[in-house]
Amino acid sequence: METPKYKIALIVGVGEGLSASLARLFSREGIRVALAARQIEKLGALCTETGARAFACNATDADEVERLFGLVERELGTPDLVVYNASGRARGPLVDLVPADVANAIAVSAFGGFLVAQQAAKRMLPNKHGAILFTGASASVKGYAQSSSFAMGKFALRGLAQSMARELSPQGIHVAHFVIDGGIRSKTRPDPEGHPDSMLDPDAIALSYWNVLQQPRSAWSWEVELRPWVEKF
Amino acid sequence: METPKYKIALIVGVGEGLSASLARLFSREGIRVALAARQIEKLGALCTETGARAFACNATDADEVERLFGLVERELGTPDLVVYNASGRARGPLVDLVPADVANAIAVSAFGGFLVAQQAAKRMLPNKHGAILFTGASASVKGYAQSSSFAMGKFALRGLAQSMARELSPQGIHVAHFVIDGGIRSKTRPDPEGHPDSMLDPDAIALSYWNVLQQPRSAWSWEVELRPWVEKF
Amino acid sequence: METPKYKIALIVGVGEGLSASLARLFSREGIRVALAARQIEKLGALCTETGARAFACNATDADEVERLFGLVERELGTPDLVVYNASGRARGPLVDLVPADVANAIAVSAFGGFLVAQQAAKRMLPNKHGAILFTGASASVKGYAQSSSFAMGKFALRGLAQSMARELSPQGIHVAHFVIDGGIRSKTRPDPEGHPDSMLDPDAIALSYWNVLQQPRSAWSWEVELRPWVEKF
Amino acid sequence: METPKYKIALIVGVGEGLSASLARLFSREGIRVALAARQIEKLGALCTETGARAFACNATDADEVERLFGLVERELGTPDLVVYNASGRARGPLVDLVPADVANAIAVSAFGGFLVAQQAAKRMLPNKHGAILFTGASASVKGYAQSSSFAMGKFALRGLAQSMARELSPQGIHVAHFVIDGGIRSKTRPDPEGHPDSMLDPDAIALSYWNVLQQPRSAWSWEVELRPWVEKF
Numbered sequence: 001m002e003t004p005k006y007k008i009a010l011i012v013g014v015g016e017g018l019s020a021s022l023a024r025l026f027s028r029e030g031i032r033v034a035l036a037a038r039q040i041e042k043l044g045a046l047c048t049e050t051g052a053r054a055f056a057c058n059a060t061d062a063d064e065v066e067r068l069f070g071l072v073e074r075e076l077g078t079p080d081l082v083v084y085n086a087s088g089r090a091r092g093p094l095v096d097l098v099p100a101d102v103a104n105a106i107a108v109s110a111f112g113g114f115l116v117a118q119q120a121a122k123r124m125l126p127n128k129h130g131a132i133l134f135t136g137a138s139a140s141v142k143g144y145a146q147s148s149s150f151a152m153g154k155f156a157l158r159g160l161a162q163s164m165a166r167e168l169s170p171q172g173i174h175v176a177h178f179v180i181d182g183g184i185r186s187k188t189r190p191d192p193e194g195h196p197d198s199m200l201d202p203d204a205i206a207l208s209y210w211n212v213l214q215q216p217r218s219a220w221s222w223e224v225e226l227r228p229w230v231e232k233f
Numbered sequence: 234m235e236t237p238k239y240k241i242a243l244i245v246g247v248g249e250g251l252s253a254s255l256a257r258l259f260s261r262e263g264i265r266v267a268l269a270a271r272q273i274e275k276l277g278a279l280c281t282e283t284g285a286r287a288f289a290c291n292a293t294d295a296d297e298v299e300r301l302f303g304l305v306e307r308e309l310g311t312p313d314l315v316v317y318n319a320s321g322r323a324r325g326p327l328v329d330l331v332p333a334d335v336a337n338a339i340a341v342s343a344f345g346g347f348l349v350a351q352q353a354a355k356r357m358l359p360n361k362h363g364a365i366l367f368t369g370a371s372a373s374v375k376g377y378a379q380s381s382s383f384a385m386g387k388f389a390l391r392g393l394a395q396s397m398a399r400e401l402s403p404q405g406i407h408v409a410h411f412v413i414d415g416g417i418r419s420k421t422r423p424d425p426e427g428h429p430d431s432m433l434d435p436d437a438i439a440l441s442y443w444n445v446l447q448q449p450r451s452a453w454s455w456e457v458e459l460r461p462w463v464e465k466f
Numbered sequence: 467m468e469t470p471k472y473k474i475a476l477i478v479g480v481g482e483g484l485s486a487s488l489a490r491l492f493s494r495e496g497i498r499v500a501l502a503a504r505q506i507e508k509l510g511a512l513c514t515e516t517g518a519r520a521f522a523c524n525a526t527d528a529d530e531v532e533r534l535f536g537l538v539e540r541e542l543g544t545p546d547l548v549v550y551n552a553s554g555r556a557r558g559p560l561v562d563l564v565p566a567d568v569a570n571a572i573a574v575s576a577f578g579g580f581l582v583a584q585q586a587a588k589r590m591l592p593n594k595h596g597a598i599l600f601t602g603a604s605a606s607v608k609g610y611a612q613s614s615s616f617a618m619g620k621f622a623l624r625g626l627a628q629s630m631a632r633e634l635s636p637q638g639i640h641v642a643h644f645v646i647d648g649g650i651r652s653k654t655r656p657d658p659e660g661h662p663d664s665m666l667d668p669d670a671i672a673l674s675y676w677n678v679l680q681q682p683r684s685a686w687s688w689e690v691e692l693r694p695w696v697e698k699f
Numbered sequence: 700m701e702t703p704k705y706k707i708a709l710i711v712g713v714g715e716g717l718s719a720s721l722a723r724l725f726s727r728e729g730i731r732v733a734l735a736a737r738q739i740e741k742l743g744a745l746c747t748e749t750g751a752r753a754f755a756c757n758a759t760d761a762d763e764v765e766r767l768f769g770l771v772e773r774e775l776g777t778p779d780l781v782v783y784n785a786s787g788r789a790r791g792p793l794v795d796l797v798p799a800d801v802a803n804a805i806a807v808s809a810f811g812g813f814l815v816a817q818q819a820a821k822r823m824l825p826n827k828h829g830a831i832l833f834t835g836a837s838a839s840v841k842g843y844a845q846s847s848s849f850a851m852g853k854f855a856l857r858g859l860a861q862s863m864a865r866e867l868s869p870q871g872i873h874v875a876h877f878v879i880d881g882g883i884r885s886k887t888r889p890d891p892e893g894h895p896d897s898m899l900d901p902d903a904i905a906l907s908y909w910n911v912l913q914q915p916r917s918a919w920s921w922e923v924e925l926r927p928w929v930e931k932f
Contacts, residue, residue, distance in 0.1 A: 093400065094401070142395070143397075143398075145400035146400055147396055152389040160384060161376070163327075163376030204914065204918035219907060219927065229916040232865075402696070430684035437684045440685075444677035452674060458687055459685040460685070460686060461685065466688075561820050583793070609861030609863075611862060618856075618862075620858065621854040621858030622851040623851075626854075629844065629845075629850040633792065
């Protein structure tokens with residue numbers, strides 16, 4: 001196995017699905033993996049399978065995020081590959097939303113992304129090396145009806161990613177934002193009967209993250225859209 | 234004077250500049266105007282000139298915003314034209330930003346917009362009549378280096394506006410977002426010598442807000458870009 | 467009546483609908499109007515009503531377009547307001563399209579726009595005064611299935627308009643592109659029963675063109691989107 | 700070597716640079732390669748190196764394009780991977796452009812893309828298998844001053860690609876558009892002294908084309924942006 005370009009990965013916002021696929025892929029490629037989530041009890045099997053370490057962290061709390069990076073550094077090393085994968089939303093018509101829920105949705109989808117990205121950048125900039133990836137959604141580029149809190153958080157995260165790409169790329173940090181335009185397939189939410197591959201396979205998404213990470217710096221992507229072949233857009 | 238299409242305006246986030254131009258224009262057109270700002274001492278002259286009423290309000294606080302709408306209703310009537318004009322930012326390289334400042338910037342630029350728009354929509358929907366306008370910036374559509382907090386707030390506000398336009402337009406509420414792409418001229422920040430009209434005249438911006446408000450519902454704009462004739466874009 | 471900002475208008479691509487509404491509005495505002503279309507027999511009533519002069523011209527032919535401007539200059543004066551309103555399309559699945567039809571669709575929607583805009587700009591630049599407006603469609607910003615020729619022409623026209631806005635605005639020429647996102651109402655194609663104002667009223671569209679023309683140069687729009695209040699987008 | 704997903708590639712618009720990098724990469728991966736260009740004398744060395752076959756073709760001529768596909772089919776087999784790489788432009792201020800040059804620029808950048816894509820799609824649809832890739836530029840999404848003909852052609856090509864992605868993806872054809880946002884490095888145009896990787900390495904671009912081709916159909920990209928790490932955008 002070649003020496004991987006990145007050595008220590010931190011994935012923030014982990015459940016089943018995309019983060020698990022990323023953990024497996026990174027681990028298979030020889031990268032040590034740290035997983036952070038608010039609840040880590042559910043991560044036992046994934047840790048066993050991939051050798052990853054799990055850390056409990058509320059990503060919307062600046063102190064907890066700083067502590068998280070300290071712990072990861074001590075136990076695995078300084079992360080040079082960070083993925084922000086958490087998001088929140090409050091559902092329903094605009095007039096029915098509870099303000100505190102909206103505030104929390106924005107905090108989880110966007111402010112947590114800032115906190116994590118800032119800690120990551122502080123550690124990557126001295127080496128002029130690292131990658132910071134953000135997971136977006138259809139709502140990152142299109143504000144749907146009855147989805148205002150999700151649009152706010154995801155638009156904000158995209159604004160952060162674009163600003164960071166402009167600021168940090170010339171300093172050697174690869175910043176990329178992925179617009180996942182469709183539902184992600186899972187055991188509990190499989191493709192509908194007769195419509196194969198009509199939902200995004202998380203392993204297929206992970207493959208595109210990986211390919212972006214392998215891009216030589218003369219031809220970097222800052223944004224990649226992914227959707228199933230049959231998805232309306 | 235014709236009866237104006239809208240009768241009671243509330244402008245949130247008022248200093249000199251655009252909000253004052255809007256207050257003058259609305260007042261001239263026969264609309265009663267309420268102004269809301271965190272500090273209202275500075276608004277005395279504008280109130281005298283336009284007959285507007287000023288209300289102190291921290292737009293990032295749900296209770297204060299609800300109370301604001303109650304006061305405006307009691308003293309002027311239910312607003313059927315609401316403009317959200319506040320914004321905040323923390324300046325500097327990503328790694329130097331203070332998390333609390335970033336949280337505050339997002340709250341002022343975007344969450345306050347949600348709080349105000351929600352209260353506005355609650356009052357407009359029963360009548361299927363009203364307009365909610367948002368003031369954006371270059372940073373609403375382009376995340377600049379060293380401007381991540383401003384990009385986050387302004388992207389989020391645009392996501393809110395787009396989601397609201399999709400949700401509320403078919404219910405008779407005109408939602409529009411303005412991308413002000415350039416600096417706004419003021420007494421303390423005039424056009425540079427030899428470059429006439431190289432900054433946006435706030436009265437000229439206000440005119441475009443007004444024209445959008447006059448659009449018949451068969452041909453509504455949800456977004457309008459404005460920039461000086463000589464602005465690079 | 468105030469002296470209008472623009473004095474001689476040329477509208478290229480005229481049938482019923484938007485061009486007729488523009489001709490009536492311009493005429494009412496004291497602007498002399500020239501109409502150009504491939505077939506001008508049908509324009510008699512509109513000319514009578516508005517005092518406009520009609521000129522036959524194939525807008526995809528460079529020589530004819532140059533001749534058109536010469537005739538308009540001689541008979542009405544040099545146009546300082548030019549609207550390009552023609553478009554063409556070949557319908558059907560990609561594989562069924564006849565290449566010559568696609569070439570023609572691109573020529574009518576986009577190349578004709580270039581020819582007209584170039585002649586207009588040549589006459590406006592010496593005076594550093596004038597406006598050139600382009601009529602776009604949903605297809606200007608979204609390439610729909612089975613609509614490739616229309617997408618090609620309308621995307622191209624938008625690229626032209628954006629490039630011209632960057633090039634000519636600082637020389638005093640106002641260039642603007644309108645995204646008409648919905649069907650335009652006409653006598654033969656009225657609003658469906660029970661869905662008032664669900665199609666764009668051409669007079670309502672014309673009003674927004676007019677308002678853009680009145681913008682002071684410190685706050686110009688280069689692009690405006692218009693759609694019915696109930697339109698999905 | 701694994702059996703490649705695609706077996707016969709046709710690259711249209713070949714000189715040095717990206718097309719040569721693609722030819723080398725495809726050939727190395729076991730794909731048979733056909734090259735088409737207006738002039739093929741210069742392609743001798745590349746053919747020798749990669750085993751590719753070269754075909755002379757004016758891509759703006761419908762008959763020549765149809766004949767090209769017939770020849771490729773007979774000599775190599777039916778192409779299931781087609782790349783359109785040709786572009787044209789007329790440089791200079793809008794008013795100085797020669798109409799015939801602009802028409803030709805649009806024909807080479809966009810209409811040729813349609814002709815090639817249509818022939819490709821006709822052959823791929825019966826098998827519900829194939830990929831059609833388009834090479835865009837900064838001008839595909841931004842119309843620069845003094846670059847109207849290039850903007851027209853590249854915007855149009857993007858409109859075609861987006862329309863085709865919506866139409867053909869659900870029929871199993873992967874359509875993708877690449878926005879190459881920066882200069883491509885070559886022997887005659889190397890990175891400026893002291894600015895390593897400030898131009899796009901054509902091999903790096905080719906790698907991203909390849910990775911898009913490997914995407915499973917549950918997570919396809921229709922558009923990918925690529926730029927050097929230090930590129931302003």
